[in-house]
Amino acid sequence: MKKWERDVLVGWIVVLLVLVAHYLITVSLGNTYFAEATLNRMLWFSSFPAFLITFIAALLMKTGTLTLAVRRGVIWTAELLVGFAVIAWFFRAFEAIFASPGAYWLFGAVLLAPLVYLFEFRRQNRGTKAGAH
Incomplete structure (x- = not known):
């Protein structure tokens, strides 16, 4: 398996876990159905x-x-x-989901997490190498 194929596979696992977390947050807020009134909050908490x-x-x-x-x-x-987008299509709420600022917090969190990990990893690695000499 090529590296980018592995990244795609892991990405779908990440998506599945994020959707499960979003569902659990939705249920914990008392919404077992699609509710536009609390959608922004649910997406923001899911980030x-x-x-x-x-x-x-x-x-x-x-x-x-x-x-x-x-x-x-x-x-x-x-x-x-x-x-x-698939979920929005299924619930016929494409505009409601993608007009919500919480959705962009969620997408930004997923986009930035590998970068935050990398910079934290580099900082820790730099300290380890300096202490070893």
Whole structure:
């Protein structure tokens, strides 16, 4: 399996986990149906677990270069966009979801998590190398 194919596969796993987290947040807020009134809040709350899921995926995939971090962030965000577009199509709420600022917080969290992991990893690595000499 090529590296980008593995990134795509892991991305779909990330999307599935983010959608499950979003569903759990939706249910915890008392909404078992699609409610436009609380959609922005649900998406905004979903951005925190989405960031953590993507950060852990970047950790497990050993994202060590800027190119890998950017590629994975873009691929995973694009897949999340597709996932939410399918859900929006299913619920006939395309405009409601993509007009909500919370959706862009969610997409931004997935896009930035590999980069945050990389910069944190580099900072920790720099300290380890300096202490070893």
